[in-house]
Amino acid sequence: MAAKVPTGLVAAAGLVGGFGVARGTKRRELGGVVLAAAGAAAAARWKRQAGGPVAAGLTTAYLAAFAGSHPLAGRLGAWPSVLTVSAGVAAASWALADRRGA
Template identity: 45%
Template structure:
C-alpha cells in the first residue's frame, strides 16, 4: 500500500485553503444542519493554512493571518444580519483569502 503524498507546506496555496475553509464550513453547516460539522471543516482548513504560513512566513504574520481567518468567521455573523448570509461569507472570505495571497502565497 502506497503512502499518502502530502504537499509540502511551502507549495500550498493558502488563499485557496482559506476560501475552502470559510466557504466550505458555511456550506457544510447550512446544508447539513449541523453547525459543529461546519466548524470541523473551518478548523481543518485553518490548521492546514497555519502549517503553510509557518513554513512560508514568520510567526507574527502567521498569528495575524490566523486572527484574520478566525475573526472573519466571527465577523460574518453580525455582518450577515446587515447584508445577508451569502454576501457576508463572500466578503470575509475575499478579505481573508486576499490577505493570505498577499502576505504568504505571493512571496
C-alpha cells in the same frame, strides 16, 4: 501537490465550505470541523512560508472573519457575508504569505 494550492484558497475554502456544510447538514459542529481543518492547514503553511508572526496574524484574521461574518450577515445576507470575508482573508493571505512562498 498540496503546496501548490495557495493558502488563500485553503482559507477561503474553509470559511465557505464550513458555512456550506453547517447550513446543508444543519449541524454546526460539522461546519466547525471543516473550518478548523482548513484553518489549521492554512496556518501551518503560513508559518512555513512567512514565519510565525505573519501566521499568527493571518490566523487571527481567519478567526475574525468567521466571527465577523455573523453580524455582517444581518446587513448583506448569509452567503454574501461569507463570501466577502473569505475574499478578504484570501487577499491578505496572498499579500502576506502566498506571494512570498511562490
